[in-house]
Amino acid sequence: MITLSRTPSTALPARSRPPLLVALAAALVLSLGAFAPAAPPTPSADSTGDPALAQRLRAAVGDLAGQGFAVAAGDASTSARAAIGTAAPGRPLTAATPQEIGSVTKAMTGLLLADAVERGEVSPGTTLAEVHPDRDLPPELAATTLAELATHTSGLPRLSTRAQLRNLVTASTYGNPYAWDTPDSLLTDAAWTPLRTPRGEYAYSNLGFALLGQALAVRAGVPYPQLLAERVLVPLGMTRTAAVPGELPADRAVELGPDGRPTTPWLSAGSAPAGTGVYSTAGDLGRLAAAAASGRLPGARALEPVVDADGARAGWGWLVADLDGRTVLGYNGATYGVQSSVWAEPATGRWVAVTSPSGSAAPDTQAVALRLLGFAL
Incomplete structure (x- = not known):
């Protein structure tokens, strides 16, 4: 398996857990043993959609676990959609079935940064202190730039200290570790959260991307969900995608954890730019992938790699990797109960988007997507 994967957004490195938190986590796991x-x-x-693509999808899935997988795939001249498995008991999955998409949202937040730079609203070196001059921020946080947030080089940990505490419970119950996050609370939580790594060193941070998206919203003068819709979703025709919708899609998939238990949606207005409460479909994500393959993305500068990241190169919310002499770009997302992957090969114009309303400890949708692009994994 290539190292382009993104683990579920609440996974915490062992070194970031203080001994007291480890002890509390162990006690909670024991107390929750009744959750069989x-x-x-x-x-x-x-199966639904294009029969030939559905057959290819089933072969690419192989023996991977998951109640279902949906795909949109194509190149510069053709496209197709298909799905296998179910969205809920008695309801087949389709490429139009909505589900959470997790961190694939980061790729769109990266586009928003590049677009805002083009509009002159911010620069890559704009700091959080400049965006929030009315807030009393610790010196290191105040000096953090938008480019550092976009490349996971800010030094911020994956989660704020408060979200880490909440995660001790939700990791066992498949709950929502981001439920406390609001656009206003993020800065306060970040101010109380120690840096995990030196600034300039790549270290994946949901907290950092949430701060990035909210900073862009402040500069644009509109809430993040509106900003995302106006500058990315509408231009790309992604009509089935929304951040923190007022009402969840009625036809959404029932999301399951790796062991088959139902999970709680990660609804959070504050952390939406990092991938909480953002719903889409395989078909809609296919529009994102197709635009990446053809160079038609708004804010395409976000795709330019600038730092090393887990065996690949990272741009602003996008990964670029050389595999078997071919260059692919894209991103993955996951929550407790979903997976999603968007990948494109600009040299050939080929693209693919895969979703699954089932969680996994491995990047299964990434494996499926790259297999559909012709890689032997």
Whole structure:
């Protein structure tokens, strides 16, 4: 497996957990032993959409776990959509079934940064102190730039200290570790959260991307969900995608954890730019992937790699990697109960987007997407 994966956004490196938190986590796990795991979900024989693509999808999935997988794939001249498995008991999954997409949202937040730079609203070197002059921020946080947030080089940990505490419970119950986050609380939480790594060193941070998206919203003068819609979703025709919708899609998938238990949606207005409460479909994400393959993305500067990241190169919310002599770019997302992947190969114009309403400890949708692009994984 290539090292382009993004683990579920609440996974904490062991070195970032203070001994007291480890002890509390152990006690909570023991107290929650009554939550007996179910069986890992597997795709049913159901299939929808293009029959030939559905057959290719099933072969690419192989023996991977998950109640279903949906795909949109194509190149500069053709496209198709298909799905296998179920979205809920008795309801087949389709490429139009909405689900959370997790950190694939970061790729769109990166586009927003590049677009804002083009509009002259910010520069890559704009600091959080400049965006929030009315807030009394610690010196290191105040000096953090938008480019550092966009490349995971700010030194901020994956989660704020408060979200880490909440995660001690939600990791066992498949709950929402981001429920406390609001656009206003993020800065306060970040101010109380020690840096995990030196600034300039790559270290994945949901907190950092949440701060980035909210800073862009402040500069634009509109809430992040509106900013995302106006500058990315509408231009790309992504009509089934929304950040923190007022009402969840009625036809959304029932999201399951790796052991088959239902999960709680990660709804959070504050952390939406990092990938909480953002719903989309395989078909809509296919529009994002197709635009990446053809160079038609708003804020395309975000795709330019600038730092080393987990065996690849990172731009602003995008990863670029050389595999078997071919260059691909894209991103993955995951919550407790979903996975999503968007990948494109600009040299050939080929693209693919894969979603699954089932969580996994491995980047399964990434593996499926790259297999559909012709890589032997």
